[in-house]
Amino acid sequence: MQTRKLGSTLIDICAYSEIAGNASAEIKIDEIFFEASSVQSFASEQARTDFRWLWMGRYLIEEPEHAFVALEDGDPEQLCGYLVGSLSDPAPRAEFSSLSYFQSFAAVTPQYPAHLHINIARDKRSQGIGERLIQRFVNHAQSYDSPGLHVVTGAGMRNVAFYQRLGFIERARVAKGGGYAVLLGRELSG
Numbered sequence: 001m002q003t004r005k006l007g008s009t010l011i012d013i014c015a016y017s018e019i020a021g022n023a024s025a026e027i028k029i030d031e032i033f034f035e036a037s038s039v040q041s042f043a044s045e046q047a048r049t050d051f052r053w054l055w056m057g058r059y060l061i062e063e064p065e066h067a068f069v070a071l072e073d074g075d076p077e078q079l080c081g082y083l084v085g086s087l088s089d090p091a092p093r094a095e096f097s098s099l100s101y102f103q104s105f106a107a108v109t110p111q112y113p114a115h116l117h118i119n120i121a122r123d124k125r126s127q128g129i130g131e132r133l134i135q136r137f138v139n140h141a142q143s144y145d146s147p148g149l150h151v152v153t154g155a156g157m158r159n160v161a162f163y164q165r166l167g168f169i170e171r172a173r174v175a176k177g178g179g180y181a182v183l184l185g186r187e188l189s190g
């Protein structure tokens with residue numbers, strides 16, 4: 001666990017395995033996920049479940065060793081951010097076939113196969129927690145000799161500046177819903 005003082009509170013970055021199964025922490029993760037989600041209403045409960053599974057649930061269940069969380073004062077009940085990820089290239093994988101942009105990104109994802117999804121509770125943003133979670137995942141991916149990692153976001157989104165500050169560079173873009181989806185990649189070797 002890595003601890004750092006933020007105002008009057010201490011923020012710990014720890015492996016998800018340290019809090020997995022804690023009901024309060026799991027509820028917080030869900031709250032943060034749906035609060036930050038680009039989709040706020042769902043056609044059905046199944047649609048909501050499928051959405052959660054695609055962007056977060058499958059990572060926590062199938063690859064929990066690559067997930068990290070931020071806790072206030074080390075308290076799982078005060079979980080204030082999470083990062084889920086994978087070290088493998090999502091583009092050729094059947095479970096991501098619903099994400100059509102990977103057909104366009106498949107040429108570059110082999111160089112940046114690791115990928116992540118991150119969200120911070122609204123009232124805890126812009127305090128450096130996201131940067132610390134990313135750095136933790138970077139160290140983790142490097143320890144597995146991953147050549148690089150990527151995120152996919154929307155061109156012009158505020159989070160693009162966040163990723164660019166952390167060394168991510170736009171490697172590909174594709175038209176999506178009147179705008180562009182961009183793949184931001186960061187090399188990890190060297």
Ligand SMILES: CC(C)(COP(=O)(O)OP(=O)(O)OC[C@H]1O[C@@H](n2cnc3c(N)ncnc32)[C@H](O)[C@@H]1OP(=O)(O)O)[C@@H](O)C(=O)NCCC(=O)NCCS
Pocket residue numbers: 036118119120121124125126127128129130131132151152153157158159160161162163
């Ligand atoms: C993007 C995000 C993970 C960054 O974590 P953080 O702890 O706020 O980041 P840091 O404090 O380390 O860095 C701050 C930077 O994050 C970005 N950021 C802050 N609030 C944000 C928000 N509501 N939406 C998007 N990006 C935001 C900005 O680039 C900010 O820099 P700025 O204050 O100079 O504009 C977090 O703000 C968040 O969860 N945002 C909403 C959801 C999101 O965009 N998730 C990523 C999807 S790809």
